Amino acid sequence: MALVVQKYGGSSLESAERIRAVADRIVATKKAGNDVVVVCSAMGDTTDELLDLAASVNPVPPQRELDMLLTAGERISNALVAMAVNSLGAQAQSFTGSQAGVLTTERHGNARILNVTPGRLQESLDEGKICIVAGFQGVNKDTRDVTTLGRGGSDTTAVALAAALNADVCEIYSDVDGVYTADPRIVPNARKLEQLSFEEMLEMAAVGSKILVLRSVEYARAHNVALRVRSSYSNDPGTLVSGSMEDIPMEDAVLTGVATDKSEAKVTVLGIPDKPGEAAKVFRAIADAEINIDMVLQNISTVENGITDITFTCPREDGPRAVEILSKLSREGNWSQVLYDDQVGKVSLVGAGMKSHPGVTADFTEALRDAGVNMELISTSEIRISVLLRESDLEKATRALHDRFDLGGDEDVTVYAGTGR
Amino acid sequence: MALVVQKYGGSSLESAERIRAVADRIVATKKAGNDVVVVCSAMGDTTDELLDLAASVNPVPPQRELDMLLTAGERISNALVAMAVNSLGAQAQSFTGSQAGVLTTERHGNARILNVTPGRLQESLDEGKICIVAGFQGVNKDTRDVTTLGRGGSDTTAVALAAALNADVCEIYSDVDGVYTADPRIVPNARKLEQLSFEEMLEMAAVGSKILVLRSVEYARAHNVALRVRSSYSNDPGTLVSGSMEDIPMEDAVLTGVATDKSEAKVTVLGIPDKPGEAAKVFRAIADAEINIDMVLQNISTVENGITDITFTCPREDGPRAVEILSKLSREGNWSQVLYDDQVGKVSLVGAGMKSHPGVTADFTEALRDAGVNMELISTSEIRISVLLRESDLEKATRALHDRFDLGGDEDVTVYAGTGR
Numbered sequence: 001m002a003l004v005v006q007k008y009g010g011s012s013l014e015s016a017e018r019i020r021a022v023a024d025r026i027v028a029t030k031k032a033g034n035d036v037v038v039v040c041s042a043m044g045d046t047t048d049e050l051l052d053l054a055a056s057v058n059p060v061p062p063q064r065e066l067d068m069l070l071t072a073g074e075r076i077s078n079a080l081v082a083m084a085v086n087s088l089g090a091q092a093q094s095f096t097g098s099q100a101g102v103l104t105t106e107r108h109g110n111a112r113i114l115n116v117t118p119g120r121l122q123e124s125l126d127e128g129k130i131c132i133v134a135g136f137q138g139v140n141k142d143t144r145d146v147t148t149l150g151r152g153g154s155d156t157t158a159v160a161l162a163a164a165l166n167a168d169v170c171e172i173y174s175d176v177d178g179v180y181t182a183d184p185r186i187v188p189n190a191r192k193l194e195q196l197s198f199e200e201m202l203e204m205a206a207v208g209s210k211i212l213v214l215r216s217v218e219y220a221r222a223h224n225v226a227l228r229v230r231s232s233y234s235n236d237p238g239t240l241v242s243g244s245m246e247d248i249p250m251e252d253a254v255l256t257g258v259a260t261d262k263s264e265a266k267v268t269v270l271g272i273p274d275k276p277g278e279a280a281k282v283f284r285a286i287a288d289a290e291i292n293i294d295m296v297l298q299n300i301s302t303v304e305n306g307i308t309d310i311t312f313t314c315p316r317e318d319g320p321r322a323v324e325i326l327s328k329l330s331r332e333g334n335w336s337q338v339l340y341d342d343q344v345g346k347v348s349l350v351g352a353g354m355k356s357h358p359g360v361t362a363d364f365t366e367a368l369r370d371a372g373v374n375m376e377l378i379s380t381s382e383i384r385i386s387v388l389l390r391e392s393d394l395e396k397a398t399r400a401l402h403d404r405f406d407l408g409g410d411e412d413v414t415v416y417a418g419t420g421r
Numbered sequence: 422m423a424l425v426v427q428k429y430g431g432s433s434l435e436s437a438e439r440i441r442a443v444a445d446r447i448v449a450t451k452k453a454g455n456d457v458v459v460v461c462s463a464m465g466d467t468t469d470e471l472l473d474l475a476a477s478v479n480p481v482p483p484q485r486e487l488d489m490l491l492t493a494g495e496r497i498s499n500a501l502v503a504m505a506v507n508s509l510g511a512q513a514q515s516f517t518g519s520q521a522g523v524l525t526t527e528r529h530g531n532a533r534i535l536n537v538t539p540g541r542l543q544e545s546l547d548e549g550k551i552c553i554v555a556g557f558q559g560v561n562k563d564t565r566d567v568t569t570l571g572r573g574g575s576d577t578t579a580v581a582l583a584a585a586l587n588a589d590v591c592e593i594y595s596d597v598d599g600v601y602t603a604d605p606r607i608v609p610n611a612r613k614l615e616q617l618s619f620e621e622m623l624e625m626a627a628v629g630s631k632i633l634v635l636r637s638v639e640y641a642r643a644h645n646v647a648l649r650v651r652s653s654y655s656n657d658p659g660t661l662v663s664g665s666m667e668d669i670p671m672e673d674a675v676l677t678g679v680a681t682d683k684s685e686a687k688v689t690v691l692g693i694p695d696k697p698g699e700a701a702k703v704f705r706a707i708a709d710a711e712i713n714i715d716m717v718l719q720n721i722s723t724v725e726n727g728i729t730d731i732t733f734t735c736p737r738e739d740g741p742r743a744v745e746i747l748s749k750l751s752r753e754g755n756w757s758q759v760l761y762d763d764q765v766g767k768v769s770l771v772g773a774g775m776k777s778h779p780g781v782t783a784d785f786t787e788a789l790r791d792a793g794v795n796m797e798l799i800s801t802s803e804i805r806i807s808v809l810l811r812e813s814d815l816e817k818a819t820r821a822l823h824d825r826f827d828l829g830g831d832e833d834v835t836v837y838a839g840t841g842r
Contacts, residue, residue: 016477023478050497056437057444057501058508065507068515069500072493076471079490080478086486087479094489099565144520 002168003125004029007039007135007158009174012232013077014044022173022232023084026130030090035125037165039135039158040081042073063108067137067148071097074134074154082132092130095120097137098146101164102157104138110150113157113219114141116164125165133161152213159216163223170225171238172212177231178239179204179211181257181407186395190402191409192239193256199245200256200352201227203384207348208261217241245352245383255351255360258401260394264294265319266344266376267312269326271336274308281333282310285325291318295346295379295388311377313388316342344376345394348386349401361385363404371400423589424546425450428460428556428579430595433653434498435465443594443653444505447551451511456546458586460556460579461502463494484529488558488569492518495555495575503553513551516542518558518567522585523578525559525568532559532568534577534640537585546586554582573634580637584644591646592659593633598652599660600625600632602678602828607816611823612830613657614677618666621677621773622648624805628769629682638662666773666804676772676781679822681815685715686740687765687797688733690747692757695729702754703731706746712739716767716800716809732798734809737763765797766815769807770822782806784825792821 006029008022030036050069054061061069078094085092101117121131135154138147149156155172162170178192179201196204198221205214211229220227220241230238245253272278279298286293291314299309314322319342326338354360364385368375373396377388389397402408427450429443451457471490475482482490499515506513522538542552556575559568570577576593583591599613600622617625619642626635632650641648641662651659666674693699700719707714712735720730735743740763747759775781785806789796794817798809810818823829 016474019478053437053497053501054504057440058504060508061504062507065500065503065513065515068503068517069497072496072500075493075496076474076490079486079493080474082486082489083475083479083482086483087481092486094486096489096567146517 001033001035003035003037003165005037005039005158005162005165005167005170007154007170007172008041008081008232009154010041010044010046011175012173013040013081016080018232019077019080019084022081023088025232026081026085027088027090030130037121037125037131037133037161037167038081039133039154039161040074040077041135041154043077043080046073046076064145067108067146070148071134071137071146074136078132078134085130085132090130091128092132093124094132094134096134097157098139098144100131100133100161102138102160103141104147104149106140106143106145106147108145108147111138111140111147113138113149113160116160118161118164121161121165133157152216155213155216156219159219159223159225159227162225163219167225169228170220171228171230173230173232174211175231175233176211176229177234177236178229179209179241179257180413182398182402183260184413186260186398187258187402187408188412189408189410190413191407192413195240195242196256197243197245197248197352198241199383200350201241203348203350203381204256204259207346207350207384207386208259208263212241248352253351253353253356255349255353255405255407257350257407258398259348259350260398261346261348262391262394263316264313264344264346264388265316265340265342266388267314267319267322267326268339268341269310269330269335269337270339271307272310272333274306278333279310281329282326285329286314286322289318289321289325291315291322295377295386297377313344313346313377343391344388345391346386346388347394347397347401348384349405350384352383354383354385364401367400367404368397371396373397373400422454422456424456424458424586426458426460426579426583426586426588426591428575428591428593429462429502429653430575431462431465431467432596433594434461434502437501439653440498440501440505443502444509446653447502447506448509448511451551458542458546458552458554458582458588459502460554460575460582461495461498462556462575463491464498464501467494467497485566488529488567491569492555492558492567495557499553499555506551506553511551512549513553514545515553515555517555518578519560519565521552521554521582523559523581524562525570527561527564527566527568529566529568531571532561534559534570534581535562537581539582539585542582542586554578573637576634576637577640580640580644580646580648583646584640588646590649591641592649592651594651594653595632596652596654597632597650598655598657599650600630600662600678601834603819603823604681605834607681607819608679608823608829609833610829610831611834612828613834614660616661616663617677618664618669618773619662620666620804621771622662624769624771624802625677625680628771628805628807629680629684629767633662669773674772674774674777676770676774676826676828678771678828679819680769680771681819682767682769683812683815684737685734685765685767685809686737686761686763687809688735688740688743688747689760689762690731690751690756690758691760692728693731693754695727699754700731702750703747706750707735707743710739710742710746712736712743716798716807718798734765734767734798764812765809766812767807767809768815768818768822769805770826771805773804775804775806785822788821788825789818792817794818794821
């Protein structure tokens with residue numbers, strides 16, 4: 001008997017009809033001879049509606065109270081799914097994060113899981129019951145206050161329970177039926193991948209793939225929990241994320257796909273003295289403001305000797321704040337100028353095959369050249385190449401790379417929409 | 422420094438605007454030098470909406486899951502009120518029923534409070550914080566499952582916390598500004614009472630006054646918690662419910678008011694053998710079906726010797742079921758007939774003054790006679806007279822009694838709407 005953890009996103013639970021469909025799948029999984037633990041996100045737009053309500057009574061609500069508020073969303077979907085499963089004649093029992101033993105740090109709004117003590121779940125499973133657990137939430141180990149896990153929290157709940165219960169697989173259901181070689185809205189013949197390694201999935205998530213949240217993939221990799229990305233609208237087996245890149249025989253390693261990202265902005269500081277410590281001032285100031293930077297470029301000193309420029313990318317939502325901070329530093333340090341550009345996009349090619357196939361970078365840059373796309377920044381890892389370019393060139397570049405590396409399938413796929421929390 | 426417990430009903434919390442108004446009042450109470458504990462019902466129609474959702478996934482949802490679902494409503498209002506209070510610069514902290522130490526029996530959907538251990542609330546109060554507690558919910562002492570307290574549960578939560586914390590007063594806020602001598606929609610010059618005893622309030626609640634739920638008044642009386650019924654829309658001091666009828670000097674005892682009730686139906690069983698045990702069969706069958714009966718009349722045996730009739734009233738929603746059960750018994754026992762009538766109403770006069778004023782019953786019946794109203798059943802307690810009559814006569818009878826016993830004030834009052842949970 002296998003133990004299957006299933007996580008259903010908000011769009012999979014957005015109506016009574018969808019909840020009944022999810023219940024059918026849960027019961028079918030149980031009847032196929034598996035033990036089943038289900039993790040639910042809040043229904044559809046519930047979380048956004050609750051956030052709106054909060055904003056209307058307090059523009060800066062205390063995080064502890066926000067957590068108390070938002071966790072109600074998952075309790076609702078959780079109880080409804082348990083009811084729907086019961087109506088099909090199976091035995092289900094719902095659990096809050098606290099009841100499921102999800103113990104976290106005290107950081108409200110973005111707590112980390114410290115430990116999972118799934119004693120009550122195990123008891124319930126032993127009694128033949130299906131466990132339905134509210135995702136996204138835990139309980140502060142010390143104060144017993146309710147906490148939330150931040151973006152992608154329900155995925156993380158599912159992976160953490162799968163690890164703690166030693167589950168055979170953790171299935172992540174949304175309205176997307178797997179991991180694709182590119183966004184099918186941009187590349188119609190994008191191909192669904194049958195399998196990829198944790199490292200490849202991590203790179204894809206890090207550079208813009210919205211299918212899985214980086215943090216849950218990291219957790220799955222650390223605890224070796226096999227993930228399966230599936231659609232709650234079909235019976236397609238989806239995409240399996242498991243195993244290390246190291247285990248793939250070199251000659252079998254291939255390129256995974258092309259990811260796109262329009263969430264970043266480019267900040268450039270001109271005329272910084274090219275001496276030790278000046279660049280550090282820039283990055284310390286940005287770090288102190290808790291702004292994450294992604295790509296970085298320091299120009300070779302220009303003809304006016306001893307002066308350089310620094311360019312980096314950061315989330316667009318943090319861009320104006322970064323500019324404000326750096327403009328202040330710029331005045332103090334007599335730097336020449338701070339430039340801001342949020343009309344940029346990033347395209348990345350990911351794949352373990354990159355290691356064993358020389359010439360990928362050459363092919364990459366030639367493909368963009370042939371498409372008439374200018375590159376503004378380049379960054380690479382062992383299994384990834386990313387370039388920053390004009391946002392208006394992003395789709396053209398994505399298609400050019402997808403074609404050049406022959407990633408497509410024979411057929412065009414049906415376009416999908418966004419994914420749940 | 423006094424300790425004030427305030428309970429706000431659903432209509433007082435139905436929008437962000439109303440929540441901010443409630444927060445203003447809470448902070449004002451704190452600033453006046455009181456410790457404050459607040460108990461919140463779910464916002465507006467939340468509970469009904471959740472019940473509809475439940476019905477759409479399972480026509481008979483398991484009670485445990487229904488409790489998990491419904492308690493989300495109070496968590497939402499609870500967190501929002503805490504946020505609104507915080508936005509006014511006061512410190513507030515929200516608590517679930519479980520966090521507030523409300524320990525109950527295991528009966529989901531209608532649990533009884535076994536014990537209240539308000540240690541966390543006391544700590545929070547000692548730190549100068551305002552405590553906001555989710556009403557209507559508790560936690561099963563043994564299993565730690567979430568439970569709900571049934572109808573009027575938030576009132577009961579408030580009274581139980583007031584008792585456990587030894588509060589000076591428990592204020593019950595709704596859209597009604599006190600206890601009236603009659604429903605102002607029926608009797609325009611109904612007068613708001615400044616004060617009444619627990620016994621009088623119990624009788625009023627038992628015979629149709631919707632202001633306070635019987636169970637919470639019983640709890641308040643048992644623990645001697647002074648209740649104040651107030652409106653969240655005004656600064657009117659409302660009505661104080663406190664003290665025993667025994668403490669009122671005889672000569673000061675007055676009549677409290679006239680209550681009306683349209684929620685009952687009348688069931689009559691004709692032609693029952695007038696011998697020991699036959700009537701008991703009727704009431705045992707009704708009790709086994711968990712149907713509450715209110716008024717009862719057994720006729721004097723009629724001319725056909727040894728045959729009698731039994732009439733009783735029960736909630737209208739249970740009427741058809743009662744008739745079905747008794748019709749079956751009737752066929753088995755060869756009784757002649759079962760009659761059902763749900764076009765009845767009940768009018769009651771309540772007041773400690775009844776004990777010391779002979780002739781109240783005579784005045785009562787004469788008032789109805791003068792109004793041309795026929796009485797179908799009469800029942801009395803030490804401080805109450807109730808009669809069953811045609812539903813269409815109910816308002817006429819109420820006005821006649823209110824006039825006869827001179828209960829009205831000099832002015833007509835503004836008509837109010839229903840009250841929250």
